[in-house]
Amino acid sequence: MKNNLKWFVVLHIIILIFSAGSICAKTASQYEFLSLNWIIFYGILICILGFYAIAWQQVLKHLPLITTYANKAVTTLWGLVWGFAIFHEKITPLKVIGAAVVIFGVYLVVAGDEEVNAPSIDNKEAENND
């Protein structure tokens, strides 16, 4: 349980770092294509994506797929937070509701996948027992 909590915290730190990649993407977009600043922020974005790809695989070893993917959807909320805090974008009620609806949709998508995959795992176990 304590170990799960630890990996849950790690998962959200990784998601937070991943969402910071969108700050770099947005910042890079404000500069001229291939200018020094553009290259710096795009480079940081690529580094974050690389880190994320590796870190995500590690988290998947410790937490169920449904937990990881469903939680990943909170990047929509982080987008609202970063947009407001850094780029002074308006947070409208519809944006918040839309983000919450997307998160619920993602949960159903991942839960639907789990349902499809679960019987095949059971079958494999039954085959092994035979």
Place this chain on the structure above:
Amino acid sequence: MIKYALIMLSGTFIASCSQIILKKAAEKKYPNKIAEYLNPMVMGAYLIFFGASLCSVMGYKKVPLSIGPILEATGYIWVAILGKIFLGEHISKKKGLGLLIIIAGIVIAALGVK
């Protein structure tokens, strides 16, 4: 802004294509660990993913950061459709409902952009 949103959505579609290629590549057998990564399919998929990230940066020129990650949720829809076409993956009722809800969420959030 719609033009830039479409660029961003195209990037999400391209990234989804790269995921399908990676999945296809993962189903193949390789002689060693290095070959698992250094093969045309995997390298091509990462190259495509690189292109997708460029679309994302181009899209953010006008798309608000508060909407970007919501638009990128369309990736779940593309992966489901492409997975069904190219990998024969089943879309359960629950998953189908989830995909529709994601679309509804994106539309709601888009209506909130002023």
